[in-house]
Amino acid sequence: MPAHPVRPGRTPDRLKDRPTWLISRAFARSSALLAAGFEADGDGLRGYHYRLLAALEQWGPASQADLGRDTGIDRSDVTAALTELESRGLVERRVDPDHRRRKIVTITPQGGDALVGLDAVIDRTQAAVLAPLTAAQRRQFVDLMAKLLD
Amino acid sequence: MPAHPVRPGRTPDRLKDRPTWLISRAFARSSALLAAGFEADGDGLRGYHYRLLAALEQWGPASQADLGRDTGIDRSDVTAALTELESRGLVERRVDPDHRRRKIVTITPQGGDALVGLDAVIDRTQAAVLAPLTAAQRRQFVDLMAKLLD
DNA sequence: TGTCCAATGTTGGCCATTCCAACATAGGCG
DNA sequence: CGCCTATGTTGGAATGGCCAACATTGGACA
Numbered sequence: 001m002p003a004h005p006v007r008p009g010r011t012p013d014r015l016k017d018r019p020t021w022l023i024s025r026a027f028a029r030s031s032a033l034l035a036a037g038f039e040a041d042g043d044g045l046r047g048y049h050y051r052l053l054a055a056l057e058q059w060g061p062a063s064q065a066d067l068g069r070d071t072g073i074d075r076s077d078v079t080a081a082l083t084e085l086e087s088r089g090l091v092e093r094r095v096d097p098d099h100r101r102r103k104i105v106t107i108t109p110q111g112g113d114a115l116v117g118l119d120a121v122i123d124r125t126q127a128a129v130l131a132p133l134t135a136a137q138r139r140q141f142v143d144l145m146a147k148l149l150d
Numbered sequence: 151m152p153a154h155p156v157r158p159g160r161t162p163d164r165l166k167d168r169p170t171w172l173i174s175r176a177f178a179r180s181s182a183l184l185a186a187g188f189e190a191d192g193d194g195l196r197g198y199h200y201r202l203l204a205a206l207e208q209w210g211p212a213s214q215a216d217l218g219r220d221t222g223i224d225r226s227d228v229t230a231a232l233t234e235l236e237s238r239g240l241v242e243r244r245v246d247p248d249h250r251r252r253k254i255v256t257i258t259p260q261g262g263d264a265l266v267g268l269d270a271v272i273d274r275t276q277a278a279v280l281a282p283l284t285a286a287q288r289r290q291f292v293d294l295m296a297k298l299l300d
Numbered sequence: 301t302g303t304c305c306a307a308t309g310t311t312g313g314c315c316a317t318t319c320c321a322a323c324a325t326a327g328g329c330g
Numbered sequence: 331c332g333c334c335t336a337t338g339t340t341g342g343a344a345t346g347g348c349c350a351a352c353a354t355t356g357g358a359c360a
Contacts, residue, residue, distance in 0.1 A: 010219070046345070077346085145172035
């Protein structure tokens with residue numbers, strides 16, 4: 001899904017150097033590239049699924065509430081995304097025997113494979129997004145963005 | 151955003167340094183701050199309205215299609231936003247006598263006033279977005295983002 | 301011990317941003 | 331003249347983010 005075309009050199013002065021504008025354009029491009037990648041090779045999965053699988057792979061089984069806190073996804077959206085992941089056999093949910101109101105989510109081997117597959121999609125997208133920058137500029141960019149989000 | 155509770159230091163490694171992730175977080179924060187600013191002082195107007203008014207103020211009357219290209223807004227969304235602006239008396243639309251399928255949009259004096267008012271909202275938002283950065287880093291940031299969008 | 305409070309998962313909804321499909325109409329260009 | 335493109339419009343979709351309400355469960359603590 002290509003970002004909506006902007007006529008080169010015709011961005012209003014009021015917008016063109018403003019961080020909020022630059023960020024929104026960067027996001028438009030980045031998410032368009034990401035969507036194209038997921039569409040081509042994502043097997044119907046989206047950002048929420050990737051986030052959840054990444055958290056599970058890194059830290060192991062977790063409750064849904066903890067997953068939400070770790071990934072910045074609302075509890076209700078966690079539920080929906082996990083249902084989709086579960087129906088694909090990428091995660092398993094079972095009630096915590098010690099706290100029966102809680103469900104422990106585990107990533108399956110297939111879930112691990114899917115995650116690796118998505119990594120490739122994601123990595124290709126990073127390369128496309130950063131294409132205009134040199135290696136040094138890329139490092140600077142990541143560094144500044146991290147600071148911005150402190 | 152996640153203005154939603156995110157456990158600090160618990161972002162999965164697969165996400166935390168990826169440009170697409172950083173960009174989406176930055177966009178979330180930026181647009182949340184922008185929305186808050188518009189809510190407080192924007193008189194019901196939003197980003198699209200500001201972009202359109204800015205383009206009109208700078209280059210004078212234009213067709214809706216040209217406005218879309220200049221501001222990165224889809225034609226259909228231009229139509230909707232202009233309808234709102236028109237109902238507030240901030241722009242005028244009339245059929246181009248030379249090309250009757252086209253509508254020429256003109257900003258009104260009230261539209262100019264509204265634009266100046268929104269400038270203040272926007273400026274405050276830039277400051278909030280860039281708050282974590284030093285002056286030198288802010289220049290670097292704008293510079294890198296501009297390169298990224300080449 | 302019993303009562304109240306907080307956390308959990310779920311359902312169902314809302315909003316904003318962006319983009320797309322389809323359409324009628326109007327002009328340009330051959 | 332006929333074709334093709336541009337234009338404005340309507341309506342819808344995907345994605346991400348958020349919130350309220352609910353039943354259930356367990357912990358805290360009086």
